[in-house]
Amino acid sequence: MSLYLMLTFFACASALLDTKDVVFVILSQENRYHLQLAENLKLDIYKQAERISKIHPIVHLSHSDFPHPGGWTVLPLIPRLANLHKGNSSWIFFLEDRTKVNLNVLLDKLVQYNSQKEIWIGHALYDKEASIIHHFAFYDDPAYFKYPNIASGFAMSITLIKRLAERIKKHSVPPSDFNIDNSHELALFVWNNGAGQMLEDEPTLCIKEEPQCAAFPTTFQLCGELVPKESIYFAVKTCHKYHKDRVPVVKSTWARHADTVRFFSDLEDASIPSVTVGIPNSEQGHCRKTVGILRHVAGEIRHRPQIKWIVVADDDTILSVSRMQQLLSCYNPDEMVALGERYGYNVQNINNHHGYNYITGGGGMVFSRSLLDELVKPELCECPSLTTPDDMYLGICIARLGLTVTHSPLFHQARPVDYAQGFLETEDAVSFHKHWMIDPINVYQQWFSHLDSASDITLHHNEL
Structure with missing residues (x-):
């Protein structure tokens, strides 16, 4: 072996062994x-x-x-990371709590990149068609723009981290008041209208487990016994104009497998049957209607101690009762829990911590009974108006309690077709949302029907 090759080999081996060069977040x-x-x-x-x-x-x-309401969006973390690690590391590797890391493979891969350059690598996703969840960005060529699957992990060179930190400090106003998809929004910020870096696809940062993977997302694992169906109360928001089309879909799909389902509308309809809470329907917001529903539920279950969880769903939410039972096995109903898909309002500004997160309603909002008891108190949660956004205002009420909402990647505010290819492969989805330009019954049959039916058979067998 030549001297040059020997030196190269030992340099790479040394870098492979130097675990302190990578900071994990x-x-x-x-x-x-x-x-x-x-x-x-x-x-x-x-x-x-x-x-x-x-x-x-x-x-x-x-x-x-790095406590900050917008920490999950990554940008508020970057200035702190730059200050802490600009002289003691080469890479910052971001990952989720469900990510699995093969450290040997990761270090071996990172040593092949030059951390003195502005580099970020990840499992690159792209939209096949312009997507509503990304505000139809890059409409002419959706596949052009790449963004990371965060659950697969992504790495940024410290050189890039330092430059991003300078930019964030200089322009402290966040690019948007709302944050709904941290992956796409982060990628837009880094790309900077073409003046910055596009994500580089790294094959060893995988969408699912393979022998050569440096990191990949794990699938959901049941935490214990299934939560009994009789412990879950499903409250479905509807209105009279959807009694003939949306409500029958709910009743013919997931509602058949639930123990307790109530339909809350602006009109009582014995054929459903639906319940009214005395709040007129509005075309937007629904705050007073939703809070009225929660108060009705709290009163109804006062003498039903078996009810531990309340799920508020829209009439065009498509979900699995069985998956909900599985997921809730991981959470304690005696704790104050608000669970679903997290959105944020004014959470990226590094100079203040006054933004808040909330559970977006379409994918389903799950509240533990102990939290419901607090949310129905007028002194805590009284809607400013009929049309105040219900999910956002509930986020404010939860923040007043000094609590944070809990994000689960298994809830989805959009339709399956709205997500990038591969994104849903390792997610045991609990819900999707909207009937727009799809067959909702087909979505239920494809994603959830076999699970709910199998659960019913198993439970029936156990009862014999």
Whole structure:
């Protein structure tokens, strides 16, 4: 072997063993279940590092090390990371609590990139068609723009981190008041209308597990016994104009598998039957209607201690009762839990912490009974107007309690066709939303019918 090749080999080997060159940032959450996932992931990274070099890399849990309501959007973390690690690391690797890391493969791959350049790598997703969840960005050529599957992990060179930090500090106003998809919005910021970097696709950052993968998302694992169906109360928001089309879809699909389902409308209809809470329908907002529903439910279940969870769904929400039972096995109903797909309002500004997160309504909002008892108190949660956005205002009420909402990637505000190819492969989806330009019954049959039917058969067998 020539001297040049020997030096190259030992340089690469040395870099492979230098675990301190990579700082890991787990986008963690306060909820006990998600915190345990993050702690387990941190411990696994430490154990792998012990076998490689005996040197523990720095692993941050974002919610505790960098507390900020918009930490999940990544941008508010970057200035802090730049200050802490600009002189002691080469890479920042971001991942979710459900990400699995093969540290050997990851270090071996990162050494092949030049961290002195502005580089970020990840599993690149792209929209096949202009998507409503991305505000129809890049309408002429949706496949042009790449954004990372965060659950697969993505890496940024410290050089890029420092430049982004300078830009964020200079322009502290966030690019948008609302945050709904941290992956796409982050990629837009980094790309900077073509003046910045496009994500580089890295094949070892995978969408699902393969032997050569440096990181990949894990699938959901049941945490214990299924939550009994009689523990879940489903409240469906509807109005009289959808009694003939949307309500029959709900009743013929997932509602058949639920123990308790109530339809709340602006009109009582014995054929459904529907319940009215005395609030007129509005074309937008629905705050007073939704809070009225929660108060009705709280009163109805006062003498039904078996009810532990309340799920508020739209009449065009498509979900699986069985998946809901599975997912809720991981959460404690005696704790105040608000669960669903997280959105944020005014959460990216690094100079204030006054923004808030909320559970977007279309994918389904799940509340533990203990939280419901607080949300129905008028002194805490009284809607300013009929048309105030209900999900956003409930987010404000939850923030007043000093709580944070809990995000689950299994809830979806949009239709399956709205997501990038591969994105849903490792997600045991709980819900989708909207009937627009799709057959909702077909969506239910494709994604959920077999699960709900199998659950019914199993439960019936167990009762015999």
